[in-house]
Amino acid sequence: MLLTGYFVLVWNYTIRAIYKVDIFVYMDDVEYSKELTALLSRLNRYNRYDSQQVLALRAPERAIFMEAAAEKDKLQREEFTEMIKGK
Numbered sequence: 001m002l003l004t005g006y007f008v009l010v011w012n013y014t015i016r017a018i019y020k021v022d023i024f025v026y027m028d029d030v031e032y033s034k035e036l037t038a039l040l041s042r043l044n045r046y047n048r049y050d051s052q053q054v055l056a057l058r059a060p061e062r063a064i065f066m067e068a069a070a071e072k073d074k075l076q077r078e079e080f081t082e083m084i085k086g087k
Helices: 002-019 034-046 051-055 059-086
Strands: none
Touching (some): 034 051, 034 059
């Protein structure tokens, strides 16, 4: 179940970043803590998060968050590279 949740979270985030559409709208949020949900929404909005809050998460949730943060960082680096090439 955790693997399915992780898959849904990562793919939903990836598709949302590329196409600006949520493909898995009815995701089961019960398995994720409120802290993880809050951190992911803050990461998506502001690209900032508190490292102490990340360390307070359970290990599987921390792995999910770190994967999302790495994906966000990768997308921002690509956008920055394209922006520099455009000048």
